[in-house]
Amino acid sequence: MIKLRKFLKPFRLTIFAVLTLILLQSLSELYLPTLMSDIVDKGVVKGDTHYIWKIGGYMLMVASGGMICSVTASFFSAKVASGFGKTLRSKVFKHVGDFSLHEFDKIGTASLITRTTNDITQVQQVLVMMLRMMVMAPMMCIGGIIMAISKDAKLTLVLAVSIPILVLAITIIAKKGLPLFKVMQIKLDNLNRVLRENLTGIRVVRSFNRVEHEKKRFDAANLDLTETAIKVNKIMASMMPIMMIVLNLTTVAIIWFGGIRISNGHMEVGDMMAFIQYAMQIMFSFIMLSMMFVMIPRASVSAGRINEVFDMTADISDPSAPVSPKEKKGHVEFQNVTFSYPGAEMPALSNISFSMKPGEVTAIIGGTGSGKSTLINLIPRFYDVDHGKVLVDGVDVREISQECLREKIGFVPQMAVLFTGTIAENIRFGKENATEAEVKHAAEIAQASEFINNMPDGFDSVIAQGGTNVSGGQKQRLSISRALVRKPEIYIFDDSFSALDFKTDAMLRSALKKETENAAVLIVAQRVSTIMDADQIIVLDNGEISGIGKHRELMESSPVYREIVMSQLSEEEIA
Incomplete structure (x- = not known):
């Protein structure tokens, strides 16, 4: 996918705007638990109603600002991805248009159609997520860790245990899923080829009474793709339960050890509530990354297939100094x-x-x-x-x-x-x-x-x-x-x-x-x-x-x- 980043150059300003808006959204979400902690510790505990209304108003403003940033960032990221997809499709079509018949024979028409449509769509969908999640997740993770440490450094040892478990689970699942996504795209090519041959040759199929044979042939290709898709989706589906188990056990551990620290006077109730929210933000940032890992392997395969088309140069090209015949018209x-x-x-x-x-x-x-x-x-x-x-x-x-x-x-x-x-x-x-x-x-x-x-x-x-x-x-x-x-x-x-x-x-x-x-x-x-x-x-x-x-x-x-x-x-x- 790195090779395709050159097609994002026309959208540099829009991408910068998206990153800025996501940064502001992340800051607003990181600031909200601290405001809630202040309301509990300084407002609720002390019975200061005026302080509760004052900080509550700040929370509403911060939340509204984050929401505006989120909606605007989503709009711009969708605009960038759509423009990227349009540009990429045009470039692929233009590049393929320069191919000689040898290149068409080598790749195959069915595969070229799949690469120009399905593969580019896969990359386009991941780009939307990357602009939103791949930027937001690290910000929320790093910011959440910093804020959690500021609330209680010793309690962050809970996260030091749970985060490596999450990272290990994501790595194992991604390694198993990537090869299957590559196989899946090849089988999609095969399904496209069978369907195309059946539709273009429908007269021959019917004239020789081979309709049932073609149905079986299509069903076989379709089942082959389906079985691979089910297998890869089972692997990827196992990620969310693992995430939720780790997430819930982390919450229980924070409440357990946080309760002990509160009873010993080392921590305020509001700080523990804020710490739980920061822990959730950190864990959810990894969940966002895991969602990316569901799509990135398939998109990386698709990007590789698109790059194969770009890397393939036509055997026949125009000379550097072409000659224009001036005599012997039609000889x-x-x-x-x-x-x-x-x-x-x-x-x-x-x-x-x-x-x-x-x-x-x-x-x-x-x-x-x-x-x-x-x-x-x-x-x-x-x-x-x-x-x-x-x-x-x-x-x-x-x-x-x-x-x-x-x-x-x-x-x-x-x-x-x-x-x-x-x-x-x-x-x-x-x-x-x-x-x-x-x-x-x-x-x-x-x-x-x-x-x-x-x-x-x-x-x-x-x-x-x-x-x-x-x-x-x-x-x-x-x-x-x-x-x-x-x-x-x-x-x-x-x-x-x-x-x-x-x-x-x-x-x-x-x-x-x-x-x-x-x-x-x-x-x-x-x-x-x-x-x-x-x-x-x-x-x-x-x-x-x-x-x-x-x-x-x-x-x-x-x-x-x-x-x-x-x-x-x-x-x-x-x-």
Whole structure:
């Protein structure tokens, strides 16, 4: 948690105000038993009613002042904690936004969500308590000991026995609880992962009648978390009974030995009453600390998990002196590119070399796992190559800033992703300031205008979370519209026509040809009919290029391509 204190810098003045108010509150609470002692010894014993009213008025003023300080300190501490949580969430989100796909694969989406929400909330809650209790408890403890000694030094020997017992109990319980809190957060990650997979894959779960299986899977993860939570709460729950036993026995001991000292004339009745209250303040300060120890172990685990995110630096970062390509608009070249995923035994791509020019359509085809999607992910620099170079407009992509590079690219992913909002907002995701005419034109080219116009609100129709209220083909066409409205220099379509019927596919490709005549177009496809007219077709086989050329050339020179064509088209269609 110490590493996260830098995020408290904007709240330094407010924190200082909280500490000052808590100091004043503590002083008022420490002063009240002394005033009560004076009332008993000088007012009640001597029958001085005027003195009782006078000191009683002081007590009321001191108590009112302490209450005001307490309420104000609570308000400011809550304000600091809320602001801290907001800042921390924003920083984590921004930091995660710079991650490459490798970091996302390493931590996992479910864990990142838990860390950004639950873990930060844990730290935020503890911060409120720390600002109040962690400051107030030592003040009350030290102040109470000083005041108790001032009343009767010998009677404080009772506290010298009870306080070490309390400290020992807190230490043992905290040591047992800390490892369990760490396990608990990991199991919360697992529960979040199971829940997320079940909700996002609900169609698959229901279609294969695996609802009961998923319920059992969730129940198992839920029970695992619950059992750990019960175990850790049992350990922490044992703290309060121990505290109360020690507290009550201490009170009995003070009354016992205090009564003896009063009977011997070494102590006044009022002083013993004040001493009991100071003893209670000291003991309650340890109880406050024990409450902190219930939450601090879990918060420290959460803070560690947040720091793991901050400590993880992205593999891909902008160069210190980025280069801006000025010539060859839309030119892409691969030079002997080899790439392996982290931990993989074999390269996903080996010795890939080819070039794309503006005004040309380049198609990539190959079997499942041949490296098609991996290849196109290297152009926008989602991953960095192990060997070789990927050049865009004559400059290595590692020498261009990521923002500048991706401004040149219109990317349509294999899995069409839509965001909650209107259709127009989803299309404008590609170009924020796109006009209404540009949005409609992009939709028309993508063959999406017909189904959009048939929707109740047209372009203002709302897309549900994950695009669940539109079909797969409609999702793909909206994703293509999003890329088209950008008017980039390079278009990348990662199997983006697979959900379209042959008629729509043909119409879309015909419209795209006119729209992208000045840009380089890269199409990854499974269907041969989609790429037969491409200017060059790259055939991938096990991460290597087995052939480059036009359709007719590859039919003669590439056995792999010929096999793919024969499996999809009849002899009449091939002829």
